[in-house]
Amino acid sequence: MPSRPGEVPEMVRAYVMIKAHSGDAERLRDEITGVEGVDSAYIVAGDVDFIATVSVDETADVKAVAATHIQRLGGIEDTQTYVAMD
Amino acid sequence: MRFVIVGAGRVGLRTARALEDSGHDVVLIERDPTKVDRANTEGYEVIEGDASDEQVLLSADLDDAEALGALTGDLSTNFVACMVAKHHGCRTVLRIDEDYRESIYRRYASDVDEVIYPERLGAIVAKNALLGGNIRAVADIAQNLQLVEFTVTTDSPIQGYTLSELELPADSELLAFGKKGSSLSIPDEDVPLEAGDSLAILADFEKLDDVRQIIVGDAVAPRGGA
Incomplete structure (x- = not known):
């Protein structure tokens, strides 16, 4: 969507489902929240252990946040990313 | 008492059996028709349906149940069932x-009273059996605290000493003592320790190995608690 003059360009939002293999949820949540581009991270019940919300300038940055930075944290097994469309 | 068990698989069905053997009433909820048939054949009351559906759970009359x-x-599914059951005043086990x-x-599931991991409990029993019966895990008291019954062997370094001379590591405590062949009771300080005597000790996971070396005396290193 082209941004009009004077309007802040729209951010790309994404939701990252994170599966851990460590019970140290508090530390992991803090580390995930500390990744640049992550707005918030919740500890959730079910198949995944955390859901993080991400806001970045471009779609390519989503990959850097999820695949590179979050997956590199110790205790993370897998991530699945969903980019918001509307 | 009346209990609701979600899942009529190996864990659920066996739990139902144990509760009924103790004289309690059990209602099972199971979505797989094959498992429903099997549980029915064994004489259980079974509700067929998906327990992550609140209506299915409510048909088990949660208000009248002690625990789920x-x-x-x-x-x-387990988590949703616990949330709904807690709302209806049940104790919940996930x-x-x-x-x-x-x-x-x-830590975080506030609607869940107890968390169980059947594989770990099975592993504890298997390990105790493999070690030959000198160590028996009685209960997990907290995340890092276990109540374990140790049996004095002929290799035990404490053999011949009395209970008052027994020095256990920090973060461990003797709770009960039983002479060979007798049941456990409150420890009497002057009793001499002989092979076959049992000691029930509450200890931190980290200290279990030290305790075992003092009381049992063999050199097999335990992993992941007794």
Whole structure:
């Protein structure tokens, strides 16, 4: 969507489902929240252990946040990313 | 008392059996028709349906139940069942699917009273059997605290000493003592320790190995608690 003059360009939002293999949820949540581009991270019940919300300038940055930075944290097994469309 | 068990698989059905053997009433909830048939054949009252559906749960009359055991292999179903059951005043027991999640659900799942990981309990029993019966895990008291019954062997360094001379590591405590062939009771300080005597000790996981070396005396290193 082209941004009009004077309007802040729209951010790309994404939701990252994170599966851990460590019970140290508090530390992991803090580390995930500390990744640049992550707005918030919740500890959730079910198949995944955390859901993080991400806001970045471009779609390519989503990959850097999820695949590179979050997956590199110790205790993370897998991530699945969903980019918001509307 | 009346209990609701979600999941009529190996864990759920066996739990139902144990409760009925103790004279309690059990209602099972199971979505797989094959498992429903099997449980019916064994004489259980079974509601066929998906327990992550609130209506299905409510048909088990949760208000009249003492506790709900969410024992399926599906963590999300188990969690939803516990949330609904807690809202209706039940004690709730959640089965988890991976061991690292035990501490997360203990800490954060406020609608869950107890978290169980059947595989770990099975491993403890198997390990005790492999070690030859000188060590028996009685209960997990807290995340890092276990109540264990040790049996004095002929290799025990404490053989011949009295209970008052027994020096246990920090973070461990003798709770009960039983002479060979007798049941456990409150420890009497002057009793001499002989092979076959049992000691029930509450200890931190980290100290179990030290305690074992003092009382049992063999050199097999335990892993992941007794």
